[in-house]
Each structure stands twice: as structure tokens, then as C-alpha cells.
Amino acid sequence: MKNLIAITFRETRSYFSTPSAYIVGAMFLVLTGVFFVFDITRPFAEASVRGISNWSGSFIIFLAPLITMKLLSEEQKLGTLELLLTSPVREWEVVVGKYLASLFMLLFIQSATLYYVLLLYLFGQPDTGPILSTYLGLVLHGAAALSIGILGSSLSGNQIVAAVVSIAILVIFSFIDAVASLVEGTAANFLNALSMDQRLTDFSRGIIDTSHIIYFLSLIIIFLFLTIRSLETRRWR
Amino acid sequence: MIKVDNVTKFYGEFPAITNLSFEVPKGEILGFLGPNGAGKSTTMKILTGFMPPSSGTVEIAGFDILEESLNARKHIGYLPETVPLYLEMNVSEYLSFMGQIRGMNSKKITQRISEVVEICSLQDYYKTIIGKLSKGYKQRVGISQAILHEPDVLVLDEPTIGIDPIQVVETRQLIKGLGEAHTLILSSHILPEVSMICDRVIIINEGQIAAVDNPKNLGTNLSGVERVEIEIKGPNQEIIPVLEKVDHVNAVERVPITGSGYHRYQISVDVGSEIRSQLASVVLENQWELLKLQSIGMSLEEIFLKITVHEE
Numbered sequence: 001m002k003n004l005i006a007i008t009f010r011e012t013r014s015y016f017s018t019p020s021a022y023i024v025g026a027m028f029l030v031l032t033g034v035f036f037v038f039d040i041t042r043p044f045a046e047a048s049v050r051g052i053s054n055w056s057g058s059f060i061i062f063l064a065p066l067i068t069m070k071l072l073s074e075e076q077k078l079g080t081l082e083l084l085l086t087s088p089v090r091e092w093e094v095v096v097g098k099y100l101a102s103l104f105m106l107l108f109i110q111s112a113t114l115y116y117v118l119l120l121y122l123f124g125q126p127d128t129g130p131i132l133s134t135y136l137g138l139v140l141h142g143a144a145a146l147s148i149g150i151l152g153s154s155l156s157g158n159q160i161v162a163a164v165v166s167i168a169i170l171v172i173f174s175f176i177d178a179v180a181s182l183v184e185g186t187a188a189n190f191l192n193a194l195s196m197d198q199r200l201t202d203f204s205r206g207i208i209d210t211s212h213i214i215y216f217l218s219l220i221i222i223f224l225f226l227t228i229r230s231l232e233t234r235r236w237r
Numbered sequence: 238m239i240k241v242d243n244v245t246k247f248y249g250e251f252p253a254i255t256n257l258s259f260e261v262p263k264g265e266i267l268g269f270l271g272p273n274g275a276g277k278s279t280t281m282k283i284l285t286g287f288m289p290p291s292s293g294t295v296e297i298a299g300f301d302i303l304e305e306s307l308n309a310r311k312h313i314g315y316l317p318e319t320v321p322l323y324l325e326m327n328v329s330e331y332l333s334f335m336g337q338i339r340g341m342n343s344k345k346i347t348q349r350i351s352e353v354v355e356i357c358s359l360q361d362y363y364k365t366i367i368g369k370l371s372k373g374y375k376q377r378v379g380i381s382q383a384i385l386h387e388p389d390v391l392v393l394d395e396p397t398i399g400i401d402p403i404q405v406v407e408t409r410q411l412i413k414g415l416g417e418a419h420t421l422i423l424s425s426h427i428l429p430e431v432s433m434i435c436d437r438v439i440i441i442n443e444g445q446i447a448a449v450d451n452p453k454n455l456g457t458n459l460s461g462v463e464r465v466e467i468e469i470k471g472p473n474q475e476i477i478p479v480l481e482k483v484d485h486v487n488a489v490e491r492v493p494i495t496g497s498g499y500h501r502y503q504i505s506v507d508v509g510s511e512i513r514s515q516l517a518s519v520v521l522e523n524q525w526e527l528l529k530l531q532s533i534g535m536s537l538e539e540i541f542l543k544i545t546v547h548e549e
Contacts, residue, residue: 002337006338010323078321078323078324080321080323081321082317083315083382085286086287
């Protein structure tokens with residue numbers, strides 16, 4: 001556990017001491033800001049954060065891999081992975097430690113959008129319930145995307161490859177409901193159940209469905225498990 | 238302290254090392270010598286538990302590297318071939334992180350950092366971002382992380398590669414000093430380095446042990462010849478037959494040199510025979526001019542080549 005904390009701490013500090021995360025964060029905020037403004041300047045607009053949640057689901061596809069791509073790729077490239085894995089540290093401590101750091105980074109970036117919420121309260125009467133559920137959805141969705149990102153990062157010493165692999169997996173999980181509309185019956189239900197986007201929409205409507213929460217948590221656990229496995233097999237190759 | 242028993246490692250079909258067995262007693266500095274691709278780094282990676290062997294066992298301080306991996310790893314300090322550094326951290330942050338993941342408490346970490354920083358002469362760079370250090374200093378940071386937790390076993394893979402000659406000398410001295418407190422395995426393809434630092438040398442070629450001995454014995458026993466280099470001004474055709482007739486001379490070989498009027502020869506002579514004065518008088522008797530006369534022995538490089546080529 002002490003190892004895990006040390007790794008999380010180091011990784012978090014590394015995020016804040018290198019410019020890439022700031023750039024990615026700024027990009028994210030510009031995009032969410034634009035869509036927030038579009039949404040609340042429509043005629044008959046509601047004081048809600050739906051503008052953010054509708055789009056940040058798509059942004060996450062790029063944001064999460066950009067945050068996680070360096071986590072294990074860079075270690076492989078710099079050779080520091082050799083150092084970590086020859087130290088008395090377990091693989092899961094490395095993976096979970098790094099994952100938590102990326103989660104902190106994501107929360108940090110997402111928390112900056114709370115500024116928009118503040119504006120809503122200053123200039124309107126927003127409905128608090130849906131805002132809270134939207135943020136719960138955004139955090140869960142983001143956390144699941146990060147777990148996919150870290151798997152991608154474990155697969156290659158090249159950060160670009162890592163990011164592209166993760167984006168590809170995320171695209172599948174996000175748009176699989178489009179495929180579902182092409183088939184019928186059980187297959188359609190199954191594919192719909194895999195989709196991330198449908199569930200995010202529910203959260204933004206103020207619906208907190210336990211099955212959605214379990215879905216995202218399962219994704220996180222499965223992908224972290226796969227990452228740990230991927231790191232272990234790296235040894236055996 | 239280190240026990241390697243019958244270790245074989247395949248990369249796909251290709252055997253990187255085959256049936257490697259050796260032991261390193263406590264306190265010894267063992268040099269691991271071989272040309273590029275001989276299996277040195279592979280052996281190091283197996284010793285430190287980064288990679289499992291395809292077959293065979295490795296024991297570090299009494300712990301099997303696979304079965305009791307965490308315990309074994311606690312006893313190892315490792316400097317891989319590419320020095321593993323987090324470039325955005327400064328030296329003290331990096332070292333304290335390394336201390337933490339090796340389970341040292343913060344008091345111990347602070348105390349040891351100030352010690353290793355002194356051992357590795359990094360005092361002036363304590364707060365420098367690692368990415369900004371020169372190659373030689375990065376290497377030192379690499380060494381200091383390896384010794385930070387006072388491991389029983391130190392594994393250094395090519396510790397002097399890629400740093401400038403002055404720093405190489407300093408680094409070698411540093412390593413030799415480390416040998417007093419640790420059992421040390423060092424790999425290198427530079428022979429003088431190994432002969433200078435190590436108590437014992439294993440020459441590895443194509444994944445197999447080609448020779449094991451101390452550097453001094455390797456120099457004399459295995460070579461079987463000593464050599465003398467001589468430079469003479471005179472007619473080449475006449476010189477060689479005359480030199481060949483001198484007692485204890487086995488062979489005379491002309492070394493091509495640029496510059497006219499004189500010739501350089503390398504003469505193989507029997508071990509222990511001192512024939513330089515004889516050679517000098519022969520030259521003078523023939524009224525040639527003697528420009529240089531020097532015993533050159535057989536360098537470790539040549540022994541090395543001889544052993545490794547012989548093995549094929």
C-alpha cells in the first residue's frame with residue numbers, strides 16, 4: 001500500500017510538472033466552454049450543464065488516452081519500468097497507483113468546469129439534482145475511459161500507438177449502440193448494454209441507475225485487471 | 238550470495254543464453270565480459286527478476302528469484318543498461334521515490350540520500366532536474382539509486398558506457414569502492430575496465446561461458462605467448478629471416494605503418510623469455526638502426542578475441 005501511494009504521488013507530481021497535461025486540460029476546457037455557451041444561449045435555454053455532458057462524452061474519447069498514454073509507455077521507453085519491476089513492488093501496485101494519478105488529473109480538469117455551474121447559479125435557477133447526477137456520470141465515464149487508456153499504454157512503448165489503441169477501444173464502446181440499431185433482438189440488447197453513451201445520457205437527465213454505476217465500475221475493474229495481466233506477460237515475453 | 242544454476246533463456250527459437258551456471262560469493266566483484274549480443278544484459282535481467290529464465294534457477298541471498306521474488310528483489314540494487322531515470326524529477330526527489338518503493342522509512346531515506354549523494358559526488362546537483370544533467374552525472378544518479386537501500390547484491394549493466402573518459406575513470410573508482418560493501422556483478426565489453434575493477438571474470442560468448450578466471454591469470458595462462466614490438470630502419474627482406482632465427486622467437490609479423498624508411502614488427506616469443514637485449518644486439522650486428530623496442534605482452538582484447546573466436 002505504501003508503494004501504491006508513493007507511485008500515485010510521484011505520477012501526480014509528474015503530471016503537474018510537465019506541460020502536456022495542462023495543454024490537454026486547457027483544450028478540454030475550451031471545447032466544453034464553447035458547447036456550454038451554445039447550449040445556454042439557445043432560445044428557451046435551460047439553466048443546465050447538458051451542453052457539457054452531451055459533448056464531453058465524446059471529448060473523453062480523446063482526453064482520457066491523452067492523459068494516460070504516458071503512464072506505462074514512457075516507463076517502457078525510458079527503461080524505468082525495469083527499475084519498478086525489479087524493485088520489491090507488485091504489478092497491481094504499479095498499475096493502480098498510476099491509474100489513481102490519472103484519475104486525480106482528470107478530476108482536476110473536470111473540476112474546472114464547475115465554474116460554469118457557478119455561473120448558472122449566479123444568473124439562473126438551475127435544478128441541482130441533474131447537475132449532481134451529470135457530474136457523477138462524467139466522473140464514472142471518465143474513470144472507465146482512463147482504465148481503457150492505461151491498458152493501451154501498457155501495450156506499447158510508443159505513446160502515440162498507446163493513445164490510438166485506446167481511442168479505438170473507446171470509440172467502439174461509445175458508438176456500439178449505432179451498430180445495435182442495425183441488428184435485432186438479443187444481439188441488439190447486448191450491444192446496447194455495452195454502450196457508454198446511452199448511460200451518460202441517463203445521468204444527464206437526472207437518472208441514477210445502479211446498473212449504470214455497476215457497468216462503469218465493472219469496466220474499470222476489467223480493464224485494470226487486463227493491464228496488470230499485460231504487464232505481467234511483458235515479463236514472460 | 239548469487240547462485241545461478243543451469244539457466245537457459247530463449248527469445249522465440251533463438252537461445253540468448255544456454256546452460257549458464259555460476260556462483261558469486263559474498264563480497265566478490267565479478268566481471269561479466271562479452272561482445273555485444275553475447276547474452277550479458279539478458280543474464281542481468283534474469284538475475285534481477287525482470288525476466289524469468291526459460292529453464293534453470295537463480296538464487297539471490299538465499300531467495301529464489303521466481304518463487305520468492307519480492308524477498309529476492311529486496312536484496313538487489315540494479316542499474317540497467319539504459320539508465321532508468323525520471324527526467325522531470327530532481328535528484329533528491331528521484332532518490333526519495335526509489336527509497337519509498339523499496340520500503341525504506343523516511344528517516345532512513347533522508348539519511349541514506351545524503352550518504353549516497355556524497356559517495357557518488359552529486360552534492361552540487363542535489364536539486365538539479367535529472368533531465369538537465371550530463372550523461373556522466375545521470376549515470377551516477379543511476380548508481381546512487383542502486384546502492385540507496387544498501388542491497389547485498391549490486392548488478393550493474395555496462396555502467397561506464399557512453400560517458401566521457403575522465404568520468405569513466407571516476408566511475409570505475411566509484412564502482413571499485415562499492416565492491417567493499419556489496420557483492421557486485423558488472424557487465425562490460427571493455428576489457429581493461431573489467432581487469433581493473435574485478436576480482437574474477439566470466440567471459441561469455443554466444444550465451445555460454447567461454448572462460449572463468451581472475452584477470453591476471455587470464456592475461457598470462459590463457460595467452461601462452463608474449464610479444465615484443467620492434468621498429469627497425471633497414472631492408473625489410475633481410476630483416477625478417479634474421480629476426481626469425483633468434484632463440485625463443487615463434488613468429489615475426491610485419492605491421493604496416495605509414496612513414497618511409499623504417500619497419501615495425503611484432504614478434505611472438507615464448508612466455509617468460511626475455512630476449513629484448515638479444516634482439517637489440519642482432520639489429521646492431523647487422524648495422525641497422527634500432528628505433529623502438531618494447532615488450533607488449535598480450536592484451537586482454539586479444540585473449541578475449543582468441544577465446545571467443547576459438548569457441549566457434
